[in-house]
Amino acid sequence: MTLHFLIDCDPGIDDALALTYAFAHPQVAVEGLVATGGNVSTEQVGRNVRGLLDLLGGQGTPWTLGAENPLAQPLTTTEETHGPLGTGYGLLPGQKEPTGRAYGEGAALWIETARHFPGKLHGLILGPSTNLALALRRDPELPQYLASLTIMGGALNHRGNTMPTTEWNVHSDPEGLHEVLAAYSHPGLDLPYAPLLCPLDTTEQAVMTPQLRERLLAGGGELFTALDGALQFYMEFHEWDKLGFIAHVHDPFVTALAVNRALAANGQPHIPLGEGTPVTLDVELAGTLTRGQVVADWLGRWGRDPNAQALTSALAPEFFEHFIQTVRAAYAPKGYA
Template identity: 25%
Template sequence: MAKKLLLVDLDCGVDDAQALMMALAAPNVQILGITCTHGNTKIENVCKNVLRVLKVCQRTEIPVFRGEGNSLLGSQLNADHYHGEDGLGDAPDPSAPGLEHIQAEHAVNALIRIANEQAGQVSLVATGPLTNVALAFKMDPTFPSKLRHLYIMGGNMESRGNVTMCSEFNFAADPEAAYIVLNHFACPTYIATWEYCLRQALPWGFFTEWVNQGTEKACFMKKISAYTERFSKGKQGSKEMYFGPGFLCCDSFAMAAAIDECAVTEYIRYGVSVELQGSVTRGMMIVDTLNQLKKENQAFIMTKCDIEKVKQLMMSALK
């Protein structure tokens, strides 16, 4: 059976590392390139973090490309409160690969080139702000038509936010980029929203089993996840709780859908866009249930998941 060809665009924090390791372990997947964007941490850290993940997974042959370090409007939003200042739980590795291993080609150029080389065959999984993806369209308007599928972790379907009242982090970090992607990409688009991920929260007992498998990969995950684990459990024990009970691995849900379409058991399909002007709602994903946008290309918004299948993919990632 031919392998699924993937491009991965990410802002490598702990959850991106989890998703990437899942894809690296999947026998039916071939990753053609990894493009780095700003988001959970600054772009230099994102690049270093991807290289660390590839090293522990013994997959350093996969090319890594540096992309945009700011949003389209030049702003930055980070999540060091959740992922640590370096994006991987402030658990450095003195022997980690350096930035000299990053490809000279810019991430946006690499996205366009690889999509052209594998037209109609490669799917893009985007688990960070959509800056690189939007710029690929602006540089080459045919880029979306070359993709087989687009999988996004981002946005929301019930106006529930996690960095502002009404917006999810990845969309809030670059609302204009999210707007461009949702309004100009004609390829089948699948979205794992913030609320979808919240509903799939895993028991902390599973997390403990997952990171204590005793392998090099599991030890790495346990080390980089400790910071996030403390933060999450602290929030859940306070009045500030907004993550809900359980362990969240948001980016893994978008990646699981790309690896195995059976990981998602139910979708709703609507036209979607992004609010850019609202004083409280900027960055919020708009779900057009009334079809007022008259969109031909409606997104597949994930609503139900085969959680056992996702657990299996996660366990396999750390073996």
């Protein structure tokens, strides 16, 4: 069977790996990509999406530039983590050439794609939630047209990776995720799924080592050379951040998780990669020290029904085996297993 996905992303090094997996998976059809500003500017994200599509053979995939800025604050970017162009030392085709596209089309792509595949589209957010929030403002019925929604973001019972309690995607646009969670909080909303939030608590268990990197990218070629340069920069950053010469590959893990959960929901063979727990989630918007923190009401103190699931376990070794096999089956140079 074919799984229809819309991916909202901000490549970004781990986003580039995630898109590589999505296009490599034989049962995934990427029906649209939204370029959301986060790791680098929205325009640069769009250039990177275009370049990745060229290397991945996805030139016909619809993609749009999202909003130029978050909902309620200036855009901040993280070139120290992902490099000035967003892919570290890796280079993509046309990466410095303007897209020529207008800002603000991401919300429309969310709505159009969901309504084109009613009940069959799996939404995946790998960056800030800005453009889904804007889509929900325009079309409050949008959740009813999705088959699932998976979001990489937040730090629940875990230190942040940006401020002490915040994860980058939510830190970049706290109001965005707040509005998405609010859309799933209406009393009487009856959906066959709940949004799955994948926080740092679990995604940081997906640790790319030099040995795994070598297995993934052996053989070279234009795509693998670009990804290798990106990972070199990313590992140098993690080493600078006193985490060792490794890379936390949040987005590829979350993408593989979303794909395999979708396969499971359709009764198809799949690889279990983690489990979620129902919980009520919200985002702190006003705290002087904690703005952007995702708060989980584990004990039900708010008296509100769960509006999401939080990923509470991750099987990293199984993920890496699956990820490497999937990517290499599609993109390894001839003569390399």
